[in-house]
Amino acid sequence: MKIIYTVLILSLGIQLYSQEFKINRDSLDLFDVSEKVELSDDLVENSGLQLVNSKIYTFNDSGGKAVVYVLDTLGNSLEEIHLKNAKNKDWEDIATDGKSIYIADTGNNYGNRKDLKVYFFDLDSIKNNSGKKEVEIREVRFKYKNQKEFPNSKHITDFDCEAIVFYNNQLHLFTKEWTSNETHHYTLDINDNKKQKLKPIESFDVDMLVTGAEIIDDILYLVGYEKKGIVNLYQFQKSKDSDLFFESKYKKTYLGFSPAIGQIEGITGNSENLYISGEHIKVGFIETPQIMYRLKL
Numbered sequence: 001m002k003i004i005y006t007v008l009i010l011s012l013g014i015q016l017y018s019q020e021f022k023i024n025r026d027s028l029d030l031f032d033v034s035e036k037v038e039l040s041d042d043l044v045e046n047s048g049l050q051l052v053n054s055k056i057y058t059f060n061d062s063g064g065k066a067v068v069y070v071l072d073t074l075g076n077s078l079e080e081i082h083l084k085n086a087k088n089k090d091w092e093d094i095a096t097d098g099k100s101i102y103i104a105d106t107g108n109n110y111g112n113r114k115d116l117k118v119y120f121f122d123l124d125s126i127k128n129n130s131g132k133k134e135v136e137i138r139e140v141r142f143k144y145k146n147q148k149e150f151p152n153s154k155h156i157t158d159f160d161c162e163a164i165v166f167y168n169n170q171l172h173l174f175t176k177e178w179t180s181n182e183t184h185h186y187t188l189d190i191n192d193n194k195k196q197k198l199k200p201i202e203s204f205d206v207d208m209l210v211t212g213a214e215i216i217d218d219i220l221y222l223v224g225y226e227k228k229g230i231v232n233l234y235q236f237q238k239s240k241d242s243d244l245f246f247e248s249k250y251k252k253t254y255l256g257f258s259p260a261i262g263q264i265e266g267i268t269g270n271s272e273n274l275y276i277s278g279e280h281i282k283v284g285f286i287e288t289p290q291i292m293y294r295l296k297l
Helices: 002-024
Strands: 036-038 046-052 055-060 067-072 077-083 093-096 100-105 117-122 133-135 138-144 160-167 170-176 183-188 196-198 202-204 209-216 219-225 230-237 250-257 263-269 273-279 281-283 286-288 291-296
Touching: 046 093, 046 100, 046 209, 046 273, 055 093, 077 117, 100 160, 138 183, 160 219, 170 209, 183 196, 209 273, 219 263
Parallel strands: 046 263, 077 133, 093 160, 138 196, 160 209, 209 263
Antiparallel strands: 036 291, 046 055, 055 067, 067 077, 093 100, 100 117, 117 138, 160 170, 170 183, 183 202, 209 219, 219 230, 230 250, 263 273, 273 291, 281 286
């Protein structure tokens, strides 16, 4: 009886959340999307997606191997890239400028990290490799200038980060804020070898935990989830005279309920398609595997 009761409560919760937010905002429930694929067991905790020349680059977060997995756009595994002298302390997102791949070791759930960094390697370095691919990496280190406390307590910090994107010769970081539920926008100079002190250039009250970012045709896409499990997608139009996004019009879209669609962590795409991925998730007796969705733009 207890099992049946729990399943009914969770199912009812999904229905109520869906009904409520389909009324109050745009809706595109990933649960109903037909173009989706279950990713391999190597990517149970996939976090971050990056589309490059019809290939998708991804990895596992938080203590996984220092390996980037390359997939085709149908989710099939193509190859693995092993990063020499890199450690996956808490990899969270991935970006590209078309020449290099950038990997954000910026996860900071406890708010106590003083070794935040972005690894990167050149795409040319893997073109002619055969068999097991290994690459030399470089890194850019940083800290948040406005962070004054390092609490070492889980899920209270506003200096976690799971979303980066490369745009106009800079890396752009968007924070995952456990207390305020806002996000702050920072920029990082990839050519500065010194440890950089980042200052926010803008902020927005997203009322969710931001887990992924992409920019397509001057539109910033932010994906994330509310603490009660509702997944949302924001779209922000770039300002005309700057690389700011939060002072213009925006659109918010409901994407579903985490137990039903996965723990959404990755987003990438081009002018035709948007790819969104989620980690394996289990809540009570509802379990959803790691999935990648494709949406037409």
